[in-house]
Amino acid sequence: MIFKYLQMAVTRKDIMSGRAWAPREAIDRKDALRMATRWSAEYILREQELGSIETGKWSDMIVIDRDYLSVPIEEISRIQVLMTIVGGKIVYQHPETATSPS
Secondary structure: OHHHHHHHHHHOEOOOOOOEOOHHHOOOHHHHHHHHOHHHHHHOOOOOOOOOOOOOOOOOEEEEOOOOOOOOHHHHHHOOEEEEEEOOEEEEEOOOOOOOOO
16 A cells, blocks of 8 residues: 555656646655655654664564566556564565465
8 A cells, every 4th residue: 555655756646547746746766765664753753763774773574576666657556565574573474475384
């Protein structure tokens, strides 16, 4: 779901209607990612513990099915989360990628 909003920030187009909203306000995909991570942590005044992968910070993360920085812009919203890791534990794994323990 977050990737839909990242795509809209980059393209300034409504995904449903295709209408462009203030296209001169578009940002690049790296800034869109910072907006969802580092800048969000700063907004809630927790940048010392959240928002980036660094020593001493919480490192919850997701694994996605393609490279956000290189997929065509129109495909950003189709990026799928394959795994979510919180507190060092897998809390979500896409059913098609899950394997049974041996």
